[in-house]
Amino acid sequence: MGDYKHIKVPAGEQIRIVNGLPETPAHPILGYIEGDGIGPDIWKAAQHIFDEAVEHCYGNTRKVAWMEIYAGEKGNAVTGSYLPDETLTAIEEYQIAIKGPLTTPVGGGFRSLNVTLRQKLDLFACVRPVRHFDGVPSPVLKPEDVDMVIFRENTEDVYSGMELASGGAKAEKLKHFCETEFGWKINDLSGLGLKPISPSCTRRLVRAAMKYAIKNHRKSVTIVHKGNIMKYTEGAFMKWAYELVKEEFGDVAISWDECKGKAGGKILVKDSIADIFLQQVLTRPREFDVVATMNLNGDYISDALAAQVGGIGIAPGANINYETGVSVFEATHGTAPKYAGLDKVNPCSLVLSGVLMFEHIGWVEVAEAITQAVTRTIGSKIVTYDFARLMKDAKEVKCSEFAQAVVEHLPA
Numbered sequence: 001m002g003d004y005k006h007i008k009v010p011a012g013e014q015i016r017i018v019n020g021l022p023e024t025p026a027h028p029i030l031g032y033i034e035g036d037g038i039g040p041d042i043w044k045a046a047q048h049i050f051d052e053a054v055e056h057c058y059g060n061t062r063k064v065a066w067m068e069i070y071a072g073e074k075g076n077a078v079t080g081s082y083l084p085d086e087t088l089t090a091i092e093e094y095q096i097a098i099k100g101p102l103t104t105p106v107g108g109g110f111r112s113l114n115v116t117l118r119q120k121l122d123l124f125a126c127v128r129p130v131r132h133f134d135g136v137p138s139p140v141l142k143p144e145d146v147d148m149v150i151f152r153e154n155t156e157d158v159y160s161g162m163e164l165a166s167g168g169a170k171a172e173k174l175k176h177f178c179e180t181e182f183g184w185k186i187n188d189l190s191g192l193g194l195k196p197i198s199p200s201c202t203r204r205l206v207r208a209a210m211k212y213a214i215k216n217h218r219k220s221v222t223i224v225h226k227g228n229i230m231k232y233t234e235g236a237f238m239k240w241a242y243e244l245v246k247e248e249f250g251d252v253a254i255s256w257d258e259c260k261g262k263a264g265g266k267i268l269v270k271d272s273i274a275d276i277f278l279q280q281v282l283t284r285p286r287e288f289d290v291v292a293t294m295n296l297n298g299d300y301i302s303d304a305l306a307a308q309v310g311g312i313g314i315a316p317g318a319n320i321n322y323e324t325g326v327s328v329f330e331a332t333h334g335t336a337p338k339y340a341g342l343d344k345v346n347p348c349s350l351v352l353s354g355v356l357m358f359e360h361i362g363w364v365e366v367a368e369a370i371t372q373a374v375t376r377t378i379g380s381k382i383v384t385y386d387f388a389r390l391m392k393d394a395k396e397v398k399c400s401e402f403a404q405a406v407v408e409h410l411p412a
Contacts, residue, residue, distance in 0.1 A: 006078055012027045012067075013026070015094065015095045020325055022360065024363065026061060031067045031096065032066055033069055033070065036073045036101060036335045038337075039102075041399050045347040046350045050064065050354050072113060083113055092121065096329075098328070101334050118155065119155055119159065121319075124201060124321055125322060126151075127212075127319075127320060129316060130150065130308075131147045131309060137390035143309045146305060147289075149216075151212070152298025153298065156196050156197055156294070157295035157296050158296045161196075164193070166191040199240045203244045207322075210267070220263075220288070224291055226273060227273070241292060242271075254269065255268075278301065312349065316356050317329070317330050317349075318360070327357070329360075330353055331349040344384065344385060344398060344399055345399055355370050372410075377406045382395050382402065
């Protein structure tokens, strides 16, 4: 085990990864990062629900040993770094962690703490399930029709994009090179950027999406891209995705071109142009199931779909390397500093990210119990301010009070 300067390792057992899957002991050590702003409020609420749900399901035979690790403002206060090396080491060693939202320091040397964490740990799949909970206010007529899981590539595209500023010597040098070598006409004083898309990263992302679809009995996988315009990046993503499916999943999956929509019991693999897809998830969301896409498209799609079911305040997220098993589950919203310490905000994004975590480590009874309890609590119109202001006859409660209501609604 690692020798940590600031992290205190609790009594418990490490989760082991065997053939890419977690083997979870009765008392697993799970890392957590409180997060900045509202992070401590929602973590306290979420941990209360997690611990109570584990005891509810397993009595005293299983229990999580929570290990605090540091990042963001608290990381800097405790260790002198916004993303300490020992935090990365601890996540790699103990495999599984969950985190609240993090603020990226201005001038701190990071494009984004969240992005840096994903890249340093090679968490190549951002997994975002999106579904509606009865009673949650929504801007669409039939939010219950939305039930999708987004697999967003986490390490390429704009996340590893390289830019040169308008008017700089380097931008002018690249502009001149592109014009002389490739005959590209580029407007004067343009800012320039590159977005890499590779076969290897495309294939592992699509492989993960396909395995998820098979395991969870999903009917289709949609590859979303803008390949009609960006033929050698986004178009190549689509091409490599179809090749991977044919090579590795031909016995259980079939492309639209091969069957014209009549999959015959196999998983239907199809593709959609990004702008058309964003229209169709509004007009006919039932046609989409698992979605595999690049980073920027996935960013837009995840938030747009979350809005259809009530907003990112109730949207869970996971960042997973399906090859090493290292996983970080996270609240998908920001730090909301004006509400910090007020015990006010909705903890559901972090709570439901915990549901994903418990599913991932094989404690499905806990995941199902929490999901049922959240559904019952919201159905009883016991909600935090964000939902209360949009619901008729709702009972507005604090963040901690919502957590207690969820515990009281755990299924018998």
